[in-house]
Amino acid sequence: MSLAPARRFALGALLALALGLAGCGREETPTAAAPQATAPSAAFTVLAGSELKDLEAPLVEAARAAGVELQLSYAGTLDIVERVNAGERFDAILPPNGAYPALALAKPAVAREKLFYSRIALGVKAAKAARLGWDKRAPGWADIARAASTGQLRYGMTNATSSNTGMSALFAVASALAGKTEDLTAQDVDEKTLKAFLSGQKLTAGSSGWLADAYLADPAAIDAMVNYEAVILRLNERLPAADRLLPIYPRDGMISADYPLMLLDEARREPYNRLVAAWKGAAFQRDALSAAFLRPVNPEVQAASALPTAAVSELSFPNRLEVIDAVLGTYQARWRKPSTSIFVLDLSGSMQGQRLEAMREALKRLSGAEAGAAASVRYSAFQSRERVVLIPFATRVSEPVWVRFEPERIGAAREELRRQADAMKADGGTAIYSALAVAEDLAREEQRSDPDRFVSIVLLTDGQNNAGLNPEEFQARYANGLPARIFPILFGEGNAAEMHQLAKSSGGREFDGRRLVLAQVFKEIRGYQ
Structure with a gap:
């Protein structure tokens, strides 16, 4: 770096x-080999997104209350898919976004339930947002790219080939600039503007948690950070007022993390159903999610008051694996710094x-x-x-x-x-x-x-x-x-x-x-x- x-x-x-x-120090992305789920009486094994490590205690507690012994392992989105495809045994996966696993898993999941969600935002220091006028009107991705290319915006973002936040932001920029979402092709990408956006990246990382810790250690290094709004708001609680980040949602769209629990083994349907019921229940969604600034999917539960309530344009991942692969490959070889x-x-x-x-x-x-x-x-x-x-x-x-x-x-x-x-x-x-x-x-x-x-x-x-x-x-x-x-x-x-x-x-x-x-x-x- x-x-x-x-x-x-x-x-x-x-x-x-x-x-x-x-x-x-703590590790954001443990990658130890996962235990084998060999019998219905064994622990219910879940390979989850690495940023959910901070939510492990309430996840395990709610599972235990539902009569399910839960065993969690963690990995990035690409690694989740590849470890399952390579033959590692898990009962379910809990990635931050289900779009890529749905395309890339060799054997499709047999059930999928969205548990909670978090928007991905551009967190900007309040003073910087005011100077750019973004506190009054949310910028579009072209505006953000212009500020980055002229040196007005220095930001941190995870590597798009290692972490969901970076990958989601990359495809949001590409889709928004092309005016397309699911039917995006590599040829549709506005390469000039995308490279202008990436020119402002001054800090890269392999995980969203480490990126937040790096900003906490040295807030003067950058003006902004692409990350989950949940991570940004939790980080703000640890920062002095001048360094706190204002979550900004580009007006032409972002991609949210939808956190689906995806069942891989039909024989484990019964404990899976109990977990879904527990984690979508009002108690868990009200208490655990509010403390973590995650958005509930249970309509009976209100989101944490600190979460912005304005409507946001939602974009989606491309719907073809070859397009994802082509864009990520070109990002590595030509676009990123x-x-x-x-x-x-x-x-x-x-x-x-x-x-x-x-x-x-x-x-x-x-x-x-x-x-x-x-x-x-x-x-x-x-x-x-x-x-x-x-x-x-x-x-x-x-x-x-x-x-x-x-x-x-x-x-x-x-x-x-x-x-x-x-x-x-x-x-x-x-x-x-x-x-x-x-x-x-x-x-x-x-x-x-x-x-x-x-x-x-x-x-x-x-x-x-x-x-x-x-x-x-x-x-x-x-x-x-x-x-x-x-x-x-x-x-x-x-x-x-x-x-x-x-x-x-x-x-x-x-x-x-x-x-x-x-x-x-x-x-x-x-x-x-």
């Missing part, structure tokens, strides 16, 4: 790391064997998906206009290796990345902070020479720092702030407290590579690049 102001280290933070303080992804990779002796092989395989997966790969795998591969930098380190830091995915040499770049992965050998000590210093200095230069880029650092290490710069020296070197966000991967015997603090101090997020396949972790990180 680039273009966000540098974050300062908290006083004494890295000194505390040297003492080995423990602690990890390009990125420079810096990978700081531990090649110390402890990485020998399976750990090194896992890292090689993860890099090869990102080099370019094979034909027939799942959509999220293809979208997570490095795209046209991207720059990838490899900084291997052991006792010493190796010279950075650049792999440029230029439009005319994509194939050559893929082969080069695979060759670099195969050539990696593990031996020596662990100079984590010296390697990070090289990466941060490189990130600063990249931002200076090409400010219209997202720049981020991924750190993979399985051990303790025992060579080169120590934490205090690294802290002193960047006392005025870190140039780029760091996304550390918890791996092997690496110091979890240090990884957490590096993520927090840089405005990044840590990922857990100790219980997941490393290739899956790398794929998840791509939503933040």
Whole structure:
């Protein structure tokens, strides 16, 4: 990630790391393998949208009151579909929007019930909205694109290939500008205006929850945020008045999240019906949804008073899977701002064997998906206009290796990345902070020479720092702030407290590579690049 102001280290933070303080932040998108539903007496398993993690307690409580033992797992919309299509067993799914799963599930759901909903909004600081006149009259998408392209609007939005909010916003812009909804084609998209809109994006993310947390940590970095209105209103409760966001609904339409519970196994119809009755019941819809600023579907229950009541034009997803795929693919390769992804990779002796092989395989997966790969795998591969930098380190830091995915040499770049992965050998000590210093200095230069880029650092290490710069020296070197966000991967015997603090101090997020396949972790990180 680039273009966000540098974050300062908290006083004494890295000194505390040297003492080995423990602690990890919460994760927005847990991706652990789901349990198998093997018998009617087993827990009712649901794979839900990751932003519903905050609603887990009341969902489980209402299910228990209805006599159903509920087991929730979480994933993004694309991953929900792909995990089910790959054979993972769930009784039901609860995605934020049912349109894409209805098209993409290999075996259609046998029942579908809308439980609640949340509009997707452009949350804008009140002062900015007033200057643009949007507090008096809602803008259209062309107005928003114009403000973005002229530098008047800096906003954050999730990656459209990783998160429902970004995908919904992308298709809302495309549909509104084309004057079409369900019959939209890739040729209908107003590419110039869409690119103008995306030029104002200064912060990207793989989840709506993390995007909100990033704004909370540094409200000065952006003026606005595309997110669920529920997330925006919950965030406002934690913000000072000057930084609160006014939900704005473009007058030519938005796409709402309709949260359908979609039954996958007919044999589980009875507990499914009990869950639907409990979650659509007046008690749950009045109490749990009001506290979370979600809109009820039960006509007997009024929405939370803080939710805007004005009518909003509703748009919908395209009704053809090939159109969705074509638009998302073009978004990645041509429309969105390009990125420079810096990978700081531990090649110390402890990485020998399976750990090194896992890292090689993860890099090869990102080099370019094979034909027939799942959509999220293809979208997570490095795209046209991207720059990838490899900084291997052991006792010493190796010279950075650049792999440029230029439009005319994509194939050559893929082969080069695979060759670099195969050539990696593990031996020596662990100079984590010296390697990070090289990466941060490189990130600063990249931002200076090409400010219209997202720049981020991924750190993979399985051990303790025992060579080169120590934490205090690294802290002193960047006392005025870190140039780029760091996304550390918890791996092997690496110091979890240090990884957490590096993520927090840089405005990044840590990922857990100790219980997941490393290739899956790398794929998840791509939503933040």
